[in-house]
Amino acid sequence: MPTYHYRCKNCGYDFTEHQSFDDDPITVCPECGEAQVRKVFSAVPVTFKGSGFYRTDGASGGSTK
Structure with missing residues (x-):
């Protein structure tokens, strides 16, 4: 939840x-008791781990378009 x-x-x-x-x-x-409550939105932390996030990373031997 x-x-x-x-x-x-x-x-x-x-x-x-x-x-x-x-x-x-x-x-x-x-x-x-007042009807003045609102949701608070904030940024969600994102962590990128590993390789494969750039065009030069990833599987070797494949073509890049």
């Missing part, structure tokens, strides 16, 4: 929730 990060625009309360893809997003703040 994915973890989503939320923040209340009213009181600034920050929290995370484990939710299914089918669950509706949380809109009411559990701290102040």
